[in-house]
Amino acid sequence: MPEPILYGYWRSSAAYRVRIALNLKGITATAAPVDLRQGEQRGQAYRAMAPAGLVPMWEEPGFRLGQSLAIIAYLDERYPDPPLLPQDPRLRAACREIAYTIACDIHPLGNLRVLEKLGADLGADGAAKTAWAAGWITAGFDAIEARLAETAGAHAIGDRVTLADICLVPQTYNARRFEVDLSPYPRIVAADAAARALAPFAAAAPEHQPGSG
Ligand SMILES: N[C@@H](CCC(=O)N[C@@H](CS)C(=O)NCC(=O)O)C(=O)O
Numbered sequence: 001m002p003e004p005i006l007y008g009y010w011r012s013s014a015a016y017r018v019r020i021a022l023n024l025k026g027i028t029a030t031a032a033p034v035d036l037r038q039g040e041q042r043g044q045a046y047r048a049m050a051p052a053g054l055v056p057m058w059e060e061p062g063f064r065l066g067q068s069l070a071i072i073a074y075l076d077e078r079y080p081d082p083p084l085l086p087q088d089p090r091l092r093a094a095c096r097e098i099a100y101t102i103a104c105d106i107h108p109l110g111n112l113r114v115l116e117k118l119g120a121d122l123g124a125d126g127a128a129k130t131a132w133a134a135g136w137i138t139a140g141f142d143a144i145e146a147r148l149a150e151t152a153g154a155h156a157i158g159d160r161v162t163l164a165d166i167c168l169v170p171q172t173y174n175a176r177r178f179e180v181d182l183s184p185y186p187r188i189v190a191a192d193a194a195a196r197a198l199a200p201f202a203a204a205a206p207e208h209q210p211g212s213g
Pocket residue numbers: 011012013014015036041053054055056066067068069103111112113114
């Protein structure tokens with residue numbers, strides 16, 4: 001059986017989530033870089049496989065799947081050890097709340113195609129785009145910081161890494177890219193640092209991916 005393929009991009013925070021999940025579970029996949037800066041995601045060849053024109057995309061014999069959270073949920077069901085959600089139903093829900101705040105409320109508004117459209121349609125320059133993305137990150141981080149006051153231990157939810165950390169680390173990476181002042185978010189900063197100190201997170205970091213820089 002050929003190795004599965006993860007189509008991604010070194011700086012894609014959605015692909016970064018999947019890389020972390022793969023590393024936590026010890027699953028090996030071939031990395032297939034899709035150069036977002038060159039618009040490869042919009043080219044015919046990639047769109048024939050991934051009609052959404054976005055990374056990440058997971059491919060294994062007979063099956064392709066987009067959407068990072070769907071890919072991670074699939075991997076968690078196929079390879080349940082270690083589990084990526086807490087056992088307790090309320091903590092599971094809180095974990096998903098953090099993940100969805102990032103994946104549904106923050107990330108799409110700072111995505112490349114949205115920032116490009118702000119420039120093309122509304123004339124936004126680089127500084128305006130950065131301020132736009134930072135504003136939405138701040139709005140989401142306000143909510144997550146409040147949640148972490150209730151749930152955080154060594155990690156975002158208690159003392160084990162979960163889906164919340166898988167989403168939080170790449171989003172905090174993006175927050176730094178968009179020059180967000182993280183001083184109002186000490187719990188997010190602590191959870192990010194604690195997770196990044198672990199080998200599965202460190203190996204998934206953008207700077208360690210092919211084509212980075
Ligand atoms: N909700 C999707 C988002 C995927 C997504 O937006 N990926 C970005 C990179 S982080 C992308 O491919 N952007 C290309 C573009 O905007 O043209 C997921 O979680 O997989």
